[in-house]
Amino acid sequence: MSEKFTVDKIVIASIILLLLGLPLLGFSQYVMRIVILMGIYTILALGLNILVGYTGLVSLGHAGFFAIGAYGTAYFMIQHSVGFIVALTIGTLLSGFMGFVLGLPTIRLSGTYLSIVTLGFAMIVQVVIMNWDSVTNGTLGMSQIPKPNILGYDLNLANHGIYYLMLFLLGLVTLGCYTIIHSKIGRTLRAIKSDELATTMMGIHIDRYKILAFVLSASITGLAGGFYATLSSYIDHNSFGFDLSILILCMVILGGMGTIRGMYLGAALLIIFPEIARPLMSWRFVVYGFVLIIMMHFRPQGVLGWRSRRKYPIPGEVKKSYRMVEVEE
Amino acid sequence: MNLLRAENISLSFGGLTAVNDFNFYINEGQVVSIIGPNGAGKTTLFNILTGIYKVNQGKIYMNEEPIDGLHARKIVSKGIARTFQNIRLFSDMRVIENVLVGAHINTDYSFFDGLFRTKRFYEVENKKKQEGAKLLESLGLEGRLSDYADNLSYGEQRKLEIARAMATGAKLLLLDEPAAGMNHQESEDLRVFISNLKNLGYTILLIEHDMRVVMNVSDYIYVMDYGKKIAEGRPHEIQSNEAVAMAYLGDSEVHL
Known part of the structure; x- marks a missing residue:
């Protein structure tokens, strides 16, 4: 047990070191941009994972939350000249609020019905973006979104500031997901995925937890959206289509639903693949689809979707002595 | 004082009366069983007690506090928890x-x-x-x-x-056919297990078809058929009850 534990620690520590030192390796801005995109998609996958992987609610509309976060952040930065941190917070909260608004009427839905409603939600968001000219600049999109500026420092690709900002946000979201999942909240979400009726019979208000899952998932997705807006400095309605929702879902499923490690791998694989497969030209999408089919056939739980075989830690490893006391009763 | 008491509860689904004017009570620390042929309404009764179904008529009291009409999750906090006929872990x-x-x-x-x-x-x-x-x-x-x-x-x-x-934290456990699918040894273990629960201070309402378990472990038995109570009593009384034998084995005479 302890052996495996240290192996895990070494793996995690070396990944963190590698990520922190990556800019020192002198990659081009093109490569660094892809790495940052990977980070954004990892955050997106972590967000969707809360709904799909833990709670068992399949959303096909996360492009909508991504768009709300991106447009919210961009709007406040451009129109109200608000600082990056405040604008990103507003975008995140806005997206979380929309998660609440969408979660409230859909708590009675599950399975395909819920997926269709979320799909409709993303479509509505896209149509609103195209038509709400005064806020979203319509189909022209929003351009010249300022780069993040924190405490007077401009963060961009050249000085790697935006890379470290991505790492910071990714670390924050990962830690947040970890602590939530490894608490009674996470247990409840997993229980809901497993059996809603049995969860209710434990005295648990499952509607409340489903909405909470929606809000958390939407907030995280909105956060990624806000960051994406400042990274690309231009957004329009095409950036937030149905294919984006599907891509995030593929990452979650490919990496391993209901795991954090899987989100990192799923996002990395599906972002790298189109880049390294460029020589295949348009065949790459055929290969891409084929790989997904093969994966789902031979490893439906996802690449890293194994169950932990580690002993469940019981604090203080309950002393054996109490057993004597109970026998005496 | 009764821990749980149901007074004249009825529930119908369309034209089918699943539970018909049923009365029963459980005292604290007892093991009470509900038996009856398949489709008699036993599990429906459990679903009523745990708030999954709402009664059409009648009252249910837990510790003298009315619990009928409460949401299932609230009933748990009143101290009633259950298991399911088909395991739902x-x-x-x-x-x-x-x-x-x-x-x-x-x-x-x-x-x-x-x-x-x-x-x-x-x-x-x-x-x-x-x-x-x-x-x-x-x-x-x-x-x-x-x-x-x-x-x-x-x-x-x-x-x-x-x-x-x-x-x-519930003190009243509703067990829905815990011995279903168990072999002789396992159901014997279960009988001991239920007795131990009783000794630990739990009150138990049991639905069970395995008569070895029911007759050995119960303090009191209610027999249901077609949603109605057809008999009640201590195990030895139920064993010699004619209405019960009739419900299980059919009438000895042939009606044409």
């Missing part, structure tokens, strides 16, 4: 995690305590984990604590479902 979760979900309503910390790992989180969480481990040990499941629920044997899954119900 959280199969993708570990044994201890199943128990911890059961203990959810007594796990007293907020979302933010969990998110920010406050001192309160660790205190409450550690306490609940220890209590859960103790509970599992008292049921002989300590060796399976870290296993995933769907890797347990059938008998162990039954026990875990009961453990999960106990973890809610």
Whole structure:
């Protein structure tokens, strides 16, 4: 047990070191941009994972939350000249609020019905973006979104500031997901995925937890959206289509639903693949689809979707002595 | 004083009266069984008591407090927990995690305590984990604590479902056919297990077809058929009751 534990620690520590030192390796801005995109998609996958992987609610509309976060952040930065941190917070909260608004009427839905409603939600968001000219600049999109500026420092690709900002946000979201999942909240979400009726019979208000899952998932997705807006400095309605929702879902499923490690791998694989497969030209999408089919056939739980075989830690490893006391009763 | 009392409860689905003017009570510390042929309305009665169905008529009292019409999750906090005829564990979760979900309503910390790992989180969480481990040990499941629920044997899954119900803090356990699918030895173990629960201070309402278990463990038995109570009494009274034999085996005369 302890052996495996240290192996895990070494793996995690070396990944963190590698990520922190990556800019020192002198990659081009093109490569660094892809790495940052990977980070954004990892955050997106972590967000969707809360709904799909833990709670068992399949959303096909996360492009909508991504768009709300991106447009919210961009709007406040451009129109109200608000600082990056405040604008990103507003975008995140806005997206979380929309998660609440969408979660409230859909708590009675599950399975395909819920997926269709979320799909409709993303479509509505896209149509609103195209038509709400005064806020979203319509189909022209929003351009010249300022780069993040924190405490007077401009963060961009050249000085790697935006890379470290991505790492910071990714670390924050990962830690947040970890602590939530490894608490009674996470247990409840997993229980809901497993059996809603049995969860209710434990005295648990499952509607409340489903909405909470929606809000958390939407907030995280909105956060990624806000960051994406400042990274690309231009957004329009095409950036937030149905294919984006599907891509995030593929990452979650490919990496391993209901795991954090899987989100990192799923996002990395599906972002790298189109880049390294460029020589295949348009065949790459055929290969891409084929790989997904093969994966789902031979490893439906996802690449890293194994169950932990580690002993469940019981604090203080309950002393054996109490057993004597109970026998005496 | 009765722990649980149902007065004249009725429930129909369309034209079918599943439970018809049923009366019963359970005193604290008793093991009470409900028996009857398949389709007699036993599980429907459980679903009524646990708030899954609402009665058309009648009243239900727990500790003299009316509980009919309450939402299922509220009834748990009144001290009633159940198991299911077809096992409904959280199969993708570990044994201890199943128990911890059961203990959810007594796990007293907020979302933010969990998110920010406050001192309160660790205190409450550690306490609940220890209590859960103790509970599992008292049921002989300590060796399976870290296993995933769907890797347990059938008998162990039954026990875990009961453990999960106990973890809610309920004092009245409703067990729906716990011996179904068990062999002779397993159902004998179950009989001992239920007696032990009784000694631990639990009150038990049991639906069971296995008469070896029912007759040996029950303090009192209600017999249901077509949603109605056709007999009640102590085990030896039920064994010699003609109406019961008729419900199970059919009338001795042929009606044309």
